[in-house]
Amino acid sequence: xxxxxxxTGAVLLVAITITACKKPSDANDENEHExxxxxxxxxxxxxxxxxxFIAEDPDGDGGQPPSRVDTIRLVAGQxxxxxxxxxxxxxxxEKDLTPSIVAQGRSHEVFxxxxxxxxxxxxxxxxxxxxxxxxSTSWQSGPxxxxxxxxxxxHKTGIKGPNDSPDLGHSDLQLPMPLRLN
Amino acid sequence: xxxxxxxxxxxxxxxxSGVAVAAAQQPPCTxxxxxxxxxxxxxxxLDKAVLFIKELARSTETDAEGHYHFYDLCPGSYTIMITHAxxxxxxxxxxxxxxxxxxxxxxHHYNQLAAVQVLAGQQSQDLQVRESLSSRDLAESRGQxxxxxxxxxxxxxxxxxxxxxxxxxxxxxxxxxxxxxxNGVRMEGQQWxxxxxxxxxxxxxxxxxxxxxxxxxxxxxxxxxxxxxVEPRPLPLDQQFxxxxxxxxxxxxxxxxxxxxxxxxxxxxxxxxWRTHVTFKRGGNARTPDYWLNNTGLSEFNVAAMAAYxxxxxxxxxxxxxxxxxxxxxxxxxxxxxxxxxxxxxSEKPLxxxxxxxxxxxxxxxxxxxxxxxxxxxxxxxxxxxxQLVIAHQENDRKEYDRALITDRxxxxxxxxxxxxDLSRETTHSAVRSGGVGLQMLYQQNVWxxxxxxxxNFRNLTIGSYAFERWQLGAYSxxxxxxxxxxxxxxxxxxxGMSSSTARHFFNPSSTLSIxxxxxxxxxxxxxxxxxxxxxxxxxxxxxxxxxxTASFEIGDASFRAERSYKQLLQWEYQQDSSWLIDVTVHGNxxxxxxxxxxxxxxTLTLRGAYPTFRFAQVDALLYGTDFRIEHQWSASxxxxxxGTLLWARDxxxxxxxxxMPSHRFETQLSYMFATRRLxxxxxxPSLLHVLRQTRVPGGFVDYLxxxxxxxxxxxxxxxxxxxxxRDLGVVLxxxxxxxxxxxxxxxxFRYFNDEVGRNLVVQLKWKL
Numbered sequence: 001x002x003x004x005x006x007x008t009g010a011v012l013l014v015a016i017t018i019t020a021c022k023k024p025s026d027a028n029d030e031n032e033h034e035x036x037x038x039x040x041x042x043x044x045x046x047x048x049x050x051x052x053f054i055a056e057d058p059d060g061d062g063g064q065p066p067s068r069v070d071t072i073r074l075v076a077g078q079x080x081x082x083x084x085x086x087x088x089x090x091x092x093x094e095k096d097l098t099p100s101i102v103a104q105g106r107s108h109e110v111f112x113x114x115x116x117x118x119x120x121x122x123x124x125x126x127x128x129x130x131x132x133x134x135x136s137t138s139w140q141s142g143p144x145x146x147x148x149x150x151x152x153x154x155h156k157t158g159i160k161g162p163n164d165s166p167d168l169g170h171s172d173l174q175l176p177m178p179l180r181l182n
Numbered sequence: 183x184x185x186x187x188x189x190x191x192x193x194x195x196x197x198x199s200g201v202a203v204a205a206a207q208q209p210p211c212t213x214x215x216x217x218x219x220x221x222x223x224x225x226x227x228l229d230k231a232v233l234f235i236k237e238l239a240r241s242t243e244t245d246a247e248g249h250y251h252f253y254d255l256c257p258g259s260y261t262i263m264i265t266h267a268x269x270x271x272x273x274x275x276x277x278x279x280x281x282x283x284x285x286x287x288x289x290h291h292y293n294q295l296a297a298v299q300v301l302a303g304q305q306s307q308d309l310q311v312r313e314s315l316s317s318r319d320l321a322e323s324r325g326q327x328x329x330x331x332x333x334x335x336x337x338x339x340x341x342x343x344x345x346x347x348x349x350x351x352x353x354x355x356x357x358x359x360x361x362x363x364x365n366g367v368r369m370e371g372q373q374w375x376x377x378x379x380x381x382x383x384x385x386x387x388x389x390x391x392x393x394x395x396x397x398x399x400x401x402x403x404x405x406x407x408x409x410x411x412v413e414p415r416p417l418p419l420d421q422q423f424x425x426x427x428x429x430x431x432x433x434x435x436x437x438x439x440x441x442x443x444x445x446x447x448x449x450x451x452x453x454x455x456w457r458t459h460v461t462f463k464r465g466g467n468a469r470t471p472d473y474w475l476n477n478t479g480l481s482e483f484n485v486a487a488m489a490a491y492x493x494x495x496x497x498x499x500x501x502x503x504x505x506x507x508x509x510x511x512x513x514x515x516x517x518x519x520x521x522x523x524x525x526x527x528x529s530e531k532p533l534x535x536x537x538x539x540x541x542x543x544x545x546x547x548x549x550x551x552x553x554x555x556x557x558x559x560x561x562x563x564x565x566x567x568x569x570q571l572v573i574a575h576q577e578n579d580r581k582e583y584d585r586a587l588i589t590d591r592x593x594x595x596x597x598x599x600x601x602x603x604d605l606s607r608e609t610t611h612s613a614v615r616s617g618g619v620g621l622q623m624l625y626q627q628n629v630w631x632x633x634x635x636x637x638x639n640f641r642n643l644t645i646g647s648y649a650f651e652r653w654q655l656g657a658y659s660x661x662x663x664x665x666x667x668x669x670x671x672x673x674x675x676x677x678x679g680m681s682s683s684t685a686r687h688f689f690n691p692s693s694t695l696s697i698x699x700x701x702x703x704x705x706x707x708x709x710x711x712x713x714x715x716x717x718x719x720x721x722x723x724x725x726x727x728x729x730x731x732t733a734s735f736e737i738g739d740a741s742f743r744a745e746r747s748y749k750q751l752l753q754w755e756y757q758q759d760s761s762w763l764i765d766v767t768v769h770g771n772x773x774x775x776x777x778x779x780x781x782x783x784x785x786t787l788t789l790r791g792a793y794p795t796f797r798f799a800q801v802d803a804l805l806y807g808t809d810f811r812i813e814h815q816w817s818a819s820x821x822x823x824x825x826g827t828l829l830w831a832r833d834x835x836x837x838x839x840x841x842x843m844p845s846h847r848f849e850t851q852l853s854y855m856f857a858t859r860r861l862x863x864x865x866x867x868p869s870l871l872h873v874l875r876q877t878r879v880p881g882g883f884v885d886y887l888x889x890x891x892x893x894x895x896x897x898x899x900x901x902x903x904x905x906x907x908x909r910d911l912g913v914v915l916x917x918x919x920x921x922x923x924x925x926x927x928x929x930x931x932f933r934y935f936n937d938e939v940g941r942n943l944v945v946q947l948k949w950k951l
């Protein structure tokens with residue numbers, strides 16, 4: 001058994017040398033690093049202060065459900081220019097993902113699907129192929145009503161066209177937000 | 183067995199039979215040469231060893247006890263050649279002047295050591311319920327993935343993820359519940375994942391054995407479903423250089439594959455042999471009967487090298503291999519949330535599909551590398567002990583690319599290193615009793631990185647020991663085995679910037695009892711009883727994350743106990759030379775604390791949308807079924823066969839069925855065999871595979887899509903060996919899914935999204951130089 005001891009000693013030595021560069025004890029943070037867990041919608045209109053609405057899920061996928069989903073409140077019969085921001089928060093640190101999404105505009109498109117309210121939403125930005133992205137938009141509000149808007153960020157590498165359905169591709173974000181026109 | 187030697191011997195026999203008739207006109211000869219043939223290492227008797235007297239062109243076979251007889255010999259000197267499937271050929275001169283008893287010892291092939299370790303000799307093989315792939319099935323499946331190759335064995339089905347990822351399923355169990363022994367070393371990667379295919383190049387092996395029952399205890403405790411053994415063919419011993427080239431083309435995804443093997447047994451030092459392998463494989467998008475599946479290409483590059491040195495009393499062999507693959511995942515399957523999944527299911531054709539052929543692989547895809555280094559030393563000690571030591575190290579790197587939101591990095595990267603040492607000692611006490619003991623150690627480290635957490639970092643140490651004993655009592659062979667395992671699992675986590683570590687310890691015994699009884703010359707009954715356990719794997723304990731392929735959120739439970747399995751197999755086998763073979767196996771597996779993934783409420787809400795939530799839960803399960811195989815050969819030209827795999831899987835806790843279990847299937851095959859002067863071993867063989875609809879699905883869980891309908895596939899194969907000058911060119915032509923049938927399979931995780939692949943024309947060539 002002396003031989004056995006020597007051999008197993010040698011094996012463990014080799015094993016430890018080979019795997020020494022790995023440090024399981026130095027574990028990576030488990031919060032999802034590149035997912036969108038905060039969304040900010042900013043509306044502006046000449047002669048009026050900016051309106052900001054937020055949805056967030058600071059602990060990411062799983063865990064607690066989204067902790068904040070604002071109701072979008074706009075004035076009826078007005079035209080707003082709107083901007084959407086997609087943000088990743090890990091342990092309280094915010095990182096704006098919007099510039100990367102715009103840079104990869106040919107793979108992405110934002111959709112706004114209103115229901116119960118009259119809204120005309122026009123995408124004012126274009127990707128390199130000239131197709132809409134939807135980060136910058138123009139909103140024209142109808143009469144006073146209470147409803148909602150479904151916001152979808154679709155990922156569709158290689159299949160994006162000029163007039164896609166909101167269901168094409170896979171969802172990077174899908175969030176219904178209550179909406180009131182006063 | 184070395185095929186060419188065997189063929190040459192048969193030829194020699196046929197030629198010489200004419201000579202023998204002429205030579206028979208000699209004075210009466212009455213001497214007898216008899217004795218036995220045994221394995222030089224094991225001293226175990228060898229059955230079916232062929233003894234051939236060159237001068238007389240006479241041959242005989244040893245019986246089950248290893249005995250042989252040659253009657254009516256004339257006095258004189260003869261050259262006797264002894265061959266056996268597992269051993270080196272022995273050739274020697276024997277002088278006969280009176281009745282002579284002569285016993286022979288055959289040395290094992292270098293590489294057969296693996297088989298020795300596994301089977302512990304021929305008797306053990308007789309005891310186990312196991313099945314290996316026939317040489318014809320092997321030739322037909324060259325170039326395919328390991329899972330696809332193994333599903334030709336009855337009782338084995340496959341768990342698929344799209345058209346590129348195949349995992350073998352034995353009697354309904356897969357992943358960490360079966361163990362894969364690759365060339366004597368337990369395969370260690372991220373096998374817990376149902377979409378993680380085994381990282382093995384099937385070209386390196388020419389023996390694929392599925393151990394269905396108790397025989398797996400020697401490899402580890404986890405094998406509650408069984409074990410798969412993958413073995414290379416023995417290294418050459420003829421002091422020559424050989425080369426072999428295998429190529430294949432698959433029309434469906436325009437996949438080509440090439441494999442080159444070089445091997446040599448040194449003339450200057452016949453104790454030394456080596457072999458190298460290189461395999462390259464590339465395929466593009468697969469096609470269903472109606473459309474292409476975007477991003478389903480694959481590429482693979484593998485190398486392997488082995489060398490062996492043998493002297494009397496000891497042997498050493500070194501094996502190095504590298505496996506590297508990139509597997510495209512159907513882009514239509516990668517969905518964002520439950521709404522996407524429902525949209526995908528509602529659509530007749532996949533939604534996010536680019537319907538054209540391409541070799542290009544984009545996101546989502548997997549990139550996996552596996553490296554193995556192994557040293558095996560084998561020596562005969564004093565007291566008839568045979569020792570074996572296997573030291574191995576494996577590195578497995580897996581990168582999963584979901585989609586590029588920001589960076590080019592993989593969303594999930596897992597790197598696992600495994601070192602192992604196995605020491606075993608086997609002893610033949612007497613002609614009727616033998617046994618062995620073994621000690622195994624395994625040390626493992628896993629590190630993850632990326633932006634998507636799935637399983638944590640961990641260190642795993644496993645120490646196992648086993649002992650077995652075998653008796654031969656008249657018509658009965660009995661083997662009992664005991665095993666003890668200790669496993670410690672140390673897990674490191676970092677949540678919200680807080681690091682923590684937890685340790686779990688598992689200590690469990692396993693045992694098996696195998697009894698085999700010879701009922702008659704042609705009939706054998708085997709019973710394998712086993713009690714085995716499996717410690718929960720790290721994913722079952724700690725998983726907490728999103729599975730994009732199924733748009734589901736998986737949650738583990740750190741408090742799980744080990745699974746305990748009580749398995750009983752009964753096999754009845756009838757074999758009448760080559761005309762009849764009937765093999766019926768009945769199995770039952772009662773598993774206490776079976777870890778099962780079950781749907782749970784509420785769905786997980788995220789900004790991306792809602793995801794159905796699945797939690798791992800422990801239930802009591804009972805899996806039972808039967809595998810059967812009937813083959814009949816009517817004449818030299820016609821042969822037919824029927825085989826079937828039936829399985830029932832119950833969740834006893836909920837009194838319901840278990841989900842994702844293979845449905846019953848039957849396959850029938852007819853072969854017409856032919857041979858001409860230029861074409862040898864030719865055959866044409868149509869076959870029909872019928873898979874029933876899985877009706878035994880859990881009632882409590884409403885599946886997104888009900889189990890797909892039953893389907894029948896017509897396949898056709900043609901094979902022959904073409905003689906080109908002095909060389910043989912092996913040709914296999916196959917047409918799979920001849921009728922281009924549109925179907926989906928319950929065991930394909932992508933059945934929600936797309937049909938299975940359509941007609942596939944396959945050409946395989948094998949050239950020995």
